[in-house]
Every structure is written in structure tokens, then in C-alpha cells.
Amino acid sequence: MARRRSRKQRLPQDPVTAEVESLSHEGRGVAHIDGKAVFISGALPGEKVTFIYTSQNRSHDEGKIEEVLTASPDRVEPKCVHYAICGGCSLQHLSSEAQIKYKQQSMLDGLKHLGKVEPEEIFEPMTGDAWGYRRKARLGVKFVIKKDKVLVGFRERHGGFLADMNSCEVLHESIGVKLQDFQTLIYQMESRDSTPQIEVAVGDKDTALIVRHLKPLSAEDTQLWIGFAEEHNFQLYLQPKGPDTVHRIWPETGDVSLYYEHKAFDTRVEFGPQDFFQVNSSINIQMVPRAVDLLKLTGTERVLDLFCGLGNFTLPIARNAAQVTGVEGDLVMVKRARETAIANGIENTDYFACNLMGTEQELKSQPWLKKQYDCILLDPPRSGAKEIIELFGKLKAKRIVYVSCHPATLARDAGELVHTHGYKLVGAGVMDMFPQTAHVESIAVFER
Secondary structure, eight states: OOOOOOOOOOOOOSOEEEEOOEEOTTSOEEEEETTEEEEEETOOTTOEEEEEEEEEOSSOEEEEEEEEEEOOTTBOOOSOTTTTTBSSOSOTTBOHHHHHHHHHHHHHHHHHHTSOOOOSEEOOOBOOOSSSOBOEEEEEEEEETTTTEEEEEOBBSSSSSBOOOSOOSSBOHHHHTOHHHHHHHHHHSTTTTSOOEEEEEEOSSOEEEEEEOSSOOOHHHHHHHHHHHHHHTEEEEEESSSGGGOEEEESSSSOOOEEEEEGGGTEEEEEOTTSOOOSBHHHHHHHHHHHHHHHTOOSOOEEEEESOTTTTTHHHHHTTSSEEEEEESOHHHHHHHHHHHHHTTOOSEEEEEOOTTSOHHHHHTOGGGGSOOSEEEEOOOTTOSHHHHTTGGGTOOSEEEEEESOHHHHHHHHHHHHHTTOOEEEEEEEEOSSTTSOOOEEEEEEEO
């Protein structure tokens, strides 16, 4: 006899009162109801709130704040009028000072509890522009028939729909104040229902757009985009299919490379609109000098720069070292890094393409790994650098600077460096690369 499928449990509809105890790594308030953890969006430690359940699971529940009954002294009024619905930010209700303290504690807790290590020195937190800082983004686009309106922006905090917004306080001003202009433009198009995304990249001087379109654009629609780009001084690219189909249509001719500068090192890094680069310029121009300083270079060292990308660290290091070897998994980025070094008149760098998260056998065969280095800098993705760090023992570098975008993998890798490879954690600190979010960027230095 066939069993009936169990009905999905109906969520409680009435608001529930809770005392918020702490802040999760995602920036949500943590409370306990009948001994079960509840993660509440918009709640802060020390607050008494009412909330509505949004999901219930075996291990924990989730909810969104309904009313603040007793507010934290760190609570502030969000600057963005769309903050309540947009999922692009999660901490605008927490003061900037409290945000950076929370991020620092998140890093320290991870190092202590996951890596079983503690830094000898905690660096002063690095802060920069809190608003209008984001120079790289993918904006969703959707024509909503029922609203007879085009939406442009980020997804809602709860659910998969695009938020109805006409500005963004964290996007660079060349884009953030113009979302309504994008909406007006796309609404006029014949293909307004087949444009799902606009990718944005902002350099020191110029802003580029990559418009994804699922159907060929008519001559009229193409001209609308060109006119818009000319009016707002955008570089304009179209993407009809995959990433390799991206092509520029405005300006039609001339060198329109995006770039950013490290004036302290007399270097300029050129990049394409699809390339990865640090989104917060005010932090990047502080972070790179700090990393170079932490390497304690005298001009005679051989340095290994892992996950080097376009050469964000490689070129400034090269101004202060004898030789720098950059390693990156993306072939296109490696090619750009070589070209950028030549353009800057830097001749003491070499570059290799390698999957740094490959198997031990794959990594051991790499020619650059057969050399000796005095110092190592690495800036891995969120997954960390577990695979390559396992091979650090034979390199015997005297100093390692680790730039991290995830406190848990930093903690794991720090534990490996200290407990397996004989390094000590000299210092660590956080950098507010993504203000108004729970994202934690940090830098740590290890000494043999």
C-alpha cells in the first residue's frame, strides 16, 4: 500500500519574541527558542525583538525581524531606502565601528577555535570608503509584466526575485545613482524581456558595461544602448552567448582599457571588464603597501606570488625585490599580467599558469615549485590554499603573507602553517573590503 507524502510543515504565522545573543558569520542575530537556534535577519546582539519565521529545519530555524523592542546601542538607521528588501547588503543597520569590530572578532574566533592559533599582534583594522565603493557587480534585469516595469539591481533578501529598487548606496556613483536610467532605457527596447543581466566594471577613470542579451538586438535597440553609453560616458560591450562572445561596440575605435594605479609604486594595472580585480579601491591602495611592508623586503629577495591574478601585488613587490614569480590558474589573466609588467617597465617578474587547487602530483611537477623563495604572498579564493600549502615545507620561505577573503579557510590554513610547517603567526588584521556586508577580508603574516 502506497504511503501518503507527508505535508510540508506550516510555519508559525504569529510574531515570536526573542532575546538576541550574538551575531552569526552571515551577519544575522542568533537567538534560541525552546533550546533551538534561530537566525534572525536584521537583529543585533543584546536586542529584544519580535520576528517571523521564514524557515524551520532540524538543526536550526530562520526568521526575519518584525519589531525591535529593545535596541542595541550599535543600531543605526540604514542609509539605503531599499535595504529592507534588497539582499545586496546585510549590515547597514549596524554602525560602521561595530561592523569592523564584529569582523575582527570573527577572524580571531576562527583562528583560535578552528586553527588553534592566535596572532602575536592584532593589526589596526583597515577601513576606507563605506559607501559608493563597489566597482564590480552583476546586476540582474527583469521585465515584470504585472508591474509593467523593468527591474534592475540585486535579488531580494528573502526569495529569488529581483528587488524593486532605483538606486544603490554601495555601488560606485557612476552606476549606483543611475539604476532608474537603466530601467527607463530597457523599458523602451523591443527586447526588454530578453536582457537578463548587466555586468559592471569601474576603473580609476572609466566605467564599462557588459549587456547580456538572449536574442539578437535590433538596430534600434543597439542604437538606444549606444546613445545611452555616449550620454553617460560608459564603455559598452554586448554578450549574446557565453563569456567568449563579449565584444565592444562603443567607443568603436581607440584604446579604452580600464585601469587602476598604485601611485606609491609607480604601477598601472590594466584590466578588461570581465577580469577579476579588487572591488574596493580605497582598501586596495592601503592593502598592497601593507602586504609589501609585511614581507620586509630589502631588494635582494626572491618572492613567490600565488593566485597573482593581474599582478595586483606582483608589480609593487617587484619594485622592492630581486625577482618575483607569479602563479595564476587563469591563462588569460597570466597573459595580461605579463603584458602589464612589460607596460610598466618591470623586467624582474615571470609568470606561470597553474591550477593551485590541483592534486599533489600535478603541483609537484610544476617548474616554479622546484625553486627556492625567501618570501611567499598568497591571495586565494574563499576555498583557501590547502593544496598548495601542503607543499610549503620544502620551499622553506622565511616569511609568508596571506591575504584572505574567508576567515574559516584562513584559520584552517594558518593551523597547517603553524602546526605542520613550523611557522609562527606573527600578526593578523581585518580589512573592510565590503562595508555593509558580513564579508570578512583579512591579512596575516607568518614567520619561520
